[in-house]
Amino acid sequence: MVTPILATKLFAPSPRAQAIARPHLVDALDAGIRGGRRLSLVSAPAGFGKSTLLSAWVAALRARSGVRAAWLSLDEGDNDPARFLAYLSAALRSADPAIGVHAHAGQPSLEAGLALLINEVAHSGQEIVLVLDDFQVIEDAAILDALGFLLERLPASLHIAIASRSDPLLPVARLRARGELTELRADGLRFTPAEAAEFLNTAMGLTLSHEDVAALETRTEGWIAGLQLAALSMRDRADASAFIAGFAGSNRFVIDYLIEEVLERAPEETRDFLRDTAILERLSGPLCDAVTGGTGGGATLAALERANLFVVPLDEAREWYRYHHLFADVLRSRLLGHGAERAAVLHARASAWFEHHDALEEAVRYALAAGDLTRAARLIEASIPGVRKSRQDATLLRWLSMLPAETMARRPVLLVFSAWSALVAGDIAAVEPRLEAAERLVAPGAPAHESEPGAELDTLPITIALYRAAVALAAGDVPGVTRHASRALRLAGPDEHLGRGAAAGLLGLGLWAGGDLEGGLGAFADAGHSLRLAGNLTDALSTTMVCADMLVPLGRLGEARRAYESALGEARARLGGGPPTADLHGGFAEVLIELGDLAAAEEQLSAAEALGAGAFSAEHHYRWFVSKALLRRAQGQPEAALALLEEAERSYRRGFFAEARPIGAMKARIRIEQGRLPEARAWLDAQGLTPLDELGYLREYSHLTLARLLLAQGDAAADPLLWRLHDAALAGGRLGVVAEIRQLQRQPVAPAGEQGPRLSERELQVLTLLASELSGPEIARALFVSVNTLRTHTRHIFEKLAVGTRQAAVRRARERGLL
CATH class of the missing domain: 3.40.50.300 (P-loop containing nucleotide triphosphate hydrolases)
Incomplete structure (x- = not known):
């Protein structure tokens, strides 16, 4: 929809x-x-x-x-x-x-x-x-x-x-x-004198002298609406010159005066029609008849257009019109002069007409204008499925803000969605009281409430559980996320695909944040499946990024690569390269960098950039800058990498996704490689990180960054920290992290001040294979990279170890304890 x-x-x-x-x-x-x-x-x-x-x-x-x-x-x-x-x-x-x-x-x-x-x-x-x-x-x-x-x-x-x-x-x-x-x-x-003369005497059918035209043009200062109003006022006047001579005042008073002149000269039934239909943003004959209680609205609108009386046709068939904005403003002010009660009745009639014609958004608007809050609340509830599916969240939030608390207090559906509006606004404390109030209204034996039967009421327990899971996720309450998301899954029927997809996604986010990456992958696979069944391919493909972010630390890089290739192929074929294609290109680049295929990563980043900055989602735009920074780091351009990470920080938007790899930690790692240890230490200290901290998945990357700093400083505290991190990662099945730790453990603690250029994780992998009997092409295949990429890595290793051959590199590495 x-x-x-x-x-x-x-x-x-x-x-x-x-x-x-x-x-x-x-x-x-x-x-x-x-x-x-x-x-x-x-x-x-x-x-x-x-x-x-x-x-x-x-x-x-x-x-x-x-x-x-x-x-x-x-x-x-x-x-x-x-x-x-x-x-x-x-x-x-x-x-x-x-x-x-x-x-x-x-x-x-x-x-x-x-x-x-x-x-x-x-x-x-x-x-x-x-x-x-x-x-x-x-x-x-x-x-x-x-x-x-x-x-x-x-x-x-x-x-x-x-x-x-x-x-x-x-x-x-x-x-x-x-x-x-x-x-x-x-x-x-502004009309020139010549244009004013043509308008007044030709278009409006007057016979004014040159002097009268010039006087009126001067008094209106070429203001077209003023000239039109004056022309309407002068029709059938015997002494147009006298009228023009007495015409003066500021625009506001001119408008009021001329409208009075125009309306007073119109038949009473026309004045009543204009006044009563002024509330309408658009007009048709049947709508006008419903609002005024009369007949012949279509003929009246056509007559007003022929008389050039400030109506503008909105279609070629002349079925829909609108009043000139200026004219409508004055008509509405005259309507208010007849009392607010009359205006309320007219708005209520308009709301009923639009509801009957399935235009719920306009029906809500006129019900709110009528002050009929009971009707407005009922219509808002009826509109929720369509508004949510079309993602007009701002419209729903605006409507809810216009309803008083006592009106929503009798409607559990509105209470739940007002809780959601509080969640979106960051007012977390207001969410749970509204959810609890809604639960009381639908509890067995509770007094009758005013929400009408329908899908939103039937699925309310699922929605409540989902919002509680979201609140828990925002608060970092991983067990709470699991508990509430699991309840939503139990409550959702087999055909409630959207609810099941949302519940599985929240459950996966909770498992991911808690370090259960295998469980998180399973939950997100379920989420993607349900989202596809719900017809939401965009969000289904977006789960690829989350899954890849779990596959990489698990050491399953090949699987992550295949997932991105499949998702991008489907996005191009079925979504025309639209969202989330740019996000997928940026995420894929990160996996390719981990695999050491820098040329392919560059291609992915360029493809994303070609789609334009706005092609990225607000939550994932920063990832392109991160990927580019990681590429520049791998290419030996640390300053360029740091500048890109600064841009990533400016683009970052905190969402529900686990922040398992903070941008600040990435910057600290580059500074450690550059030997800028005090700057790296400043960030780590600001995070309150120490070698004796209790370990957890969400701080694993940062603690590994601390271990790198301790190694660079020659601090013996690095070794026990690495072993604790090793055991935690191994217990969690994060073999990719285990490999990183083991590479770091191969690097002996250097005396302070004697730290030379450090090899990256990928370079250590290449170095290990250089010490084997494999040929260059065989090493490239083992690493899933091109031969050219392997040569780039080898050249960087030679430069850092100050050698010129493969054999010398292996010998120097063994001397330093790297192999």
């Missing part, structure tokens, strides 16, 4: 027959495209003809060969990242059906979806202009950040045009400084 798309939001208003041609403004917008500018910004207050200009431009673009246009009219509901992505994909798909097909499949993150859209536009070969109308309604920081990212990485074939009442919080200044911005503002949009 995906976000329902209102086709009217994708409709570029057709140029009006009475519209004044403004070729100089259209030429200015065209020049932006010809000049390769990324953004056209049309920014001015209401009533300056922004949408009219852009619709005329779009019509001109569509008349040309090879240029396509996509239109998206934004509203406040588009502040949900998932909804915004869905509509953006649909808008671009209207320009080219090959674009936006995968961007919402599998419910990717906004950043990942935008990256995929960028790639699809780049590969489509079509020149596209994307218009975002009414951009001032977008306030969500994640959306604004993502669009800033989009503007920085636009393919040459895509141009964005924005119409807004205020300057958007986008990198406008940077684009302006680079000459990549076309700007049209109020001064440029």
Whole structure:
């Protein structure tokens, strides 16, 4: 299930027959495209003809060969990242059906979806202009950040045009400084005297003298809505000059005065219709009839359009309209003058109509506006399955924030999801009381509650157990994670795939954090299977990264490699290279580096980078920088590696995954290899690490880093620490870690100040095989690397041991106790 798309939001208003041609403004917008500018910004207050200009431009673009246009009219509901992505994909798909097909499949993150859209536009070969109308309604920081990212990485074939009442919080200044911005503002949009004359006398059917036009143009300062309102007020007036002479005041008072003039001259039934339908964001005949209680709404809307009375068609069939925003604002203020009770009744009628037509999101909006919290709560519960599956989490959170506690207290389903909203917000303490309250409401013998029967109520015990497992994971309570996730699995039926997948994933995370990697692998295999059955291929493939992170310390590198190759093949074939392809490329590179195949690792990192930064998930983006750093370290470029790890720290987002290999520990290892021991010691001390600590899996990598420092310092405390780590890893079956420890134990404690260049783990593996009877190609095959990669490792070993031949390297290694 995906976000329902209102086709009217994708409709570029057709140029009006009475519209004044403004070729100089259209030429200015065209020049932006010809000049390769990324953004056209049309920014001015209401009533300056922004949408009219852009619709005329779009019509001109569509008349040309090879240029396509996509239109998206934004509203406040588009502040949900998932909804915004869905509509953006649909808008671009209207320009080219090959674009936006995968961007919402599998419910990717906004950043990942935008990256995929960028790639699809780049590969489509079509020149596209994307218009975002009414951009001032977008306030969500994640959306604004993502669009800033989009503007920085636009393919040459895509141009964005924005119409807004205020300057958007986008990198406008940077684009302006680079000459990549076309700007049209109020001064440029004002009607000239000639345009005002054509509009008033031709479009509006007046017969004003040159002097009257000039006077009105001066008084309105070329403000188009003001001219239109004045023209409507002057119809059928005998003395237009007297009216113009008395016309004065600021814009706000002008609006009020002119609207009064227009409305007072309209028939009473028209005034009532306008007032009662002003609450609606979009209008159709049947909807207007339901709200007003009358008939003939469609005919009335058509008549209003013919009279040029501030209605804008939203589709070519003229079934849906909207009021000019300025006009609607004033109409709503007049409605409030008739009392809040009337407005509440109208909103309630609109909510009922939208519910009857299965438009639950709009039904909720109008129920909340009506103040009918009982109805709103019922509709929100009914909307939860669709909202969750389309990942419009921000919408659900916003709705829940608008319901008082006493309303939710009677509905166990809403209580549980309000607990989830607290978890998302980081208010962990508020989660358990809400879950307990929900449990009391559904307990046998409890008084009747208000949640209606349905899937969400039926699976509530599973959801409660999952949220408790998540809280335990956030608190580091590994036994609690296991207990609650196991309960969720027991409660979930064989066909409840999404619940089973989530429960198995949480159980796997708990087992991983506790050091039971074999158990964690089994749980994540179950999670991936359930997610596939639930139709969530994106998340199913993402489990590959978690499994590989457990396979590597277990020493099963070949299995990790095959898992990545399979997942990447499926991602390319079934998801068109969309999420989580970039994450998988970055993770695969780490495994290849462990295998010593540096050339293949470089290829994987380049493939991920080509997809764009936004193609990574927010939680895994930092992994690309880590992989690149490990590659540069293996290539003997420690400073480059440290710089990449600094970038990884800036990109890191704490999630539910075990932090088994801290970035700080990686940096410390490089500094130890460089001989910068005080800097490495500073990080280890800040973590409170000592050789006598109680050992645990999540600190194993850091304790091994401490052991490396002790070896470099010539500290005898390294040996007992390594043996304790060895026994713990062996007991846990982590043979990859055991191998690392044994390599370190081959390196004798050097007297302080006599530490020479240290061999890496991979170089010690190569050195061991150099001491065997195997040939070079045979060693390469044993290590799953190319012969060229083996030669690179061998050259580094020779340099560090100050030798020139294989035999000399083996001899020097034995002298130093490395073999």
